[in-house]
Amino acid sequence: MDQDSVDLLEESAFSAHPQFASTLAHGLTVLKCFVGGASTLGNKDIAERTGLTRPTVSRLTFTLMGFGFLRRDRKTNQYALGPGVLSLGYPVLSQLALRHVAASEMLELAQFARGPISVGTRDRLQVVYVETVQGRDTNSTKPDIGSTRPMLRTAIGRALMYAHHPEDRKILSSRLKTAQPEEWEQFSSKLESAFAEIDSMGFCTVIADWRPNLAAVAVPVLAPVNGLTLALNLTVPAYATDRAQLEKSLGPRLVSLVRNAEYKLGLV
Amino acid sequence: MDQDSVDLLEESAFSAHPQFASTLAHGLTVLKCFVGGASTLGNKDIAERTGLTRPTVSRLTFTLMGFGFLRRDRKTNQYALGPGVLSLGYPVLSQLALRHVAASEMLELAQFARGPISVGTRDRLQVVYVETVQGRDTNSTKPDIGSTRPMLRTAIGRALMYAHHPEDRKILSSRLKTAQPEEWEQFSSKLESAFAEIDSMGFCTVIADWRPNLAAVAVPVLAPVNGLTLALNLTVPAYATDRAQLEKSLGPRLVSLVRNAEYKLGLV
DNA sequence: GCATGAGTTCCAAATAATGGAATGCATGTT
């Protein structure tokens, strides 16, 4: 089964594959320019970032606009992502049963802990949030659906790796090792201890590995939900908690929330 | 300015345009198969729905998987939208300043009215939701970000048309007229009265034009926010309200919420 | 063990993408 984990192929192996459709890839690369970069770009900027020529970019942006994936600012003639990309995400969200069965418990725990709870899945080598819930009266900003997190530095990333089938986990690890050697060097031992934590307690804890002022616990969902491998996290300001609270209170509470959701979903 | 409203071109004029990149378009058409249709499809199914041949679809799906826009179920060998599409939506959401400045007032009003409040913008000839807020203890389901609504049947659609520049509104109307002749026939007069309502009171009201058991008020945002033309709605079960409450209480409250947000955003 | 259905590979034909050069358009400058 050659075609199985195309999303984990190395860039060069991917684009050299006989099945690779380069024009489609170019168009998608244009879209990617707007993710995690400038929010508006002209054809010139896109050409520079993608290595495509200006006429080519012009045709691609034209086509992407027709599908509603790009829009253009009348004033500046610059492009931005269009609302059409949101409707692509809708089926992914609405089909995710976990969001409904766990919603009220997530809100309750988020209130109690005074920090947001998120559900994440994997997009290539990153975590992407598919749901976030936050109580009222917290001053922390709620991370948006679709935002991404590094896999190795975060609690949810480590829990998410744990959630994968051993076979997939192996492929994933080896890709991370080659794609992010310095991250791997720095965090692979912490990944191992996270796995041990999860084995013994059901959750893993991270303090300040990603953001110096954040502490988090995370729990893997033990079977795929609607085909997606999932994990949940609960984050709080580092100054507002300590290891004891994380390990005695927040971690176990998040575990029981997840076990309960798994039960409701019939994953048992 | 030939390139301005490509998103409102008719299908035939779009695909015949010399700037049209057909391979990219084919790939995007494959993605669209998963929006508002079956959630999982095999290459065969995609080939049938798109009119492309199986080998072609195979290459396109391969490429889309590499970008994380499609994933594949190991068991059934069927494709589904991948988590990567969510990260495309993130910049659109996070850059939308309105979501932040209006969040707490939206929640308050949603609690009061016992119905969800949504922010919508336009994707081609539809409304697409960019934000939804719902109070606790309502039994209505909260519409998801990225879900779409018809333009002519809904209060938010009519308010959104109102929010457009007259010039754009004209183009939009004429495209709706030709693309949805029966809808236009049935609702264009209601569109006119909605405009009149908005002119005099700031909001428009719809009862049961879209869903027989839903009533809604909607308010246009009077200037684009981050380049997006917006409108807000508030929906409640039809049995739980009446025209008087909509016109005396909910409508005016939503108007003042929107005027307040516009002020905070400096749109004045 | 065989038939069926789906996905992929192969390859030659043809279509569509590509990029350098020229053109058009708008903005800001002297």
Added chain:
DNA sequence: AACATGCATTCCATTATTTGGAACTCATGC
């Protein structure tokens, strides 16, 4: 007001890529 600059688009010949029929492989079920 005329000009210069920068960017987007158009044009078109070349080239590379896409394309789809046919063959092949694999899995499933009878």
